[in-house]
Amino acid sequence: MSTLSPFHLAIPVDNLAIARDFYNNTLNLNEGRSSDHWVDFDFFGHQLVIHYKPKSEQEKAHHNSVDGKEVPVPHFGVILKWDTWQEFATMLSEKKIQFVIEPYIRFQGEVGEQATMFFYDPCGNALEFKSFKDPSQIFMK
Numbered sequence: 001m002s003t004l005s006p007f008h009l010a011i012p013v014d015n016l017a018i019a020r021d022f023y024n025n026t027l028n029l030n031e032g033r034s035s036d037h038w039v040d041f042d043f044f045g046h047q048l049v050i051h052y053k054p055k056s057e058q059e060k061a062h063h064n065s066v067d068g069k070e071v072p073v074p075h076f077g078v079i080l081k082w083d084t085w086q087e088f089a090t091m092l093s094e095k096k097i098q099f100v101i102e103p104y105i106r107f108q109g110e111v112g113e114q115a116t117m118f119f120y121d122p123c124g125n126a127l128e129f130k131s132f133k134d135p136s137q138i139f140m141k
Helices: 016-026 082-094
Strands: 008-013 030-034 038-043 046-052 062-066 069-073 076-079 099-106 114-120 126-132
Touching (some): 008 016, 016 046, 069 114, 082 099
Antiparallel strands (some): 030 038, 038 046
16 A cells, blocks of 8 residues: 555543543644544544443453563554654653653664654553654564
């Protein structure tokens, strides 16, 4: 595929007001349409929808070890431009986000050099934001 289209992702949140505040004011995402049960956000050009879902018995959190760090599974996010990622990481640090994995650079100086960070939203959804120094290397081995 040579042209990317925006994706649509709907995620559950057990407190719509707290999640709405987080995506609006912590991540600085613009809000779109909404109802009493869901809210659309412009997620870096993609459509993210938070849907209210009552808290239920959750399965135990799962993590996979990557680079000696415990990566939460499942997780979602976007790949940002290098400078945008740096600015976003700085903004989140200034807002005192509690990172699961602090912003860092993987494969520095190697093929696939990338910046990454992980954190949870207030409803337990894991997010990863990453960037590639050379975007043409996203799928390189």
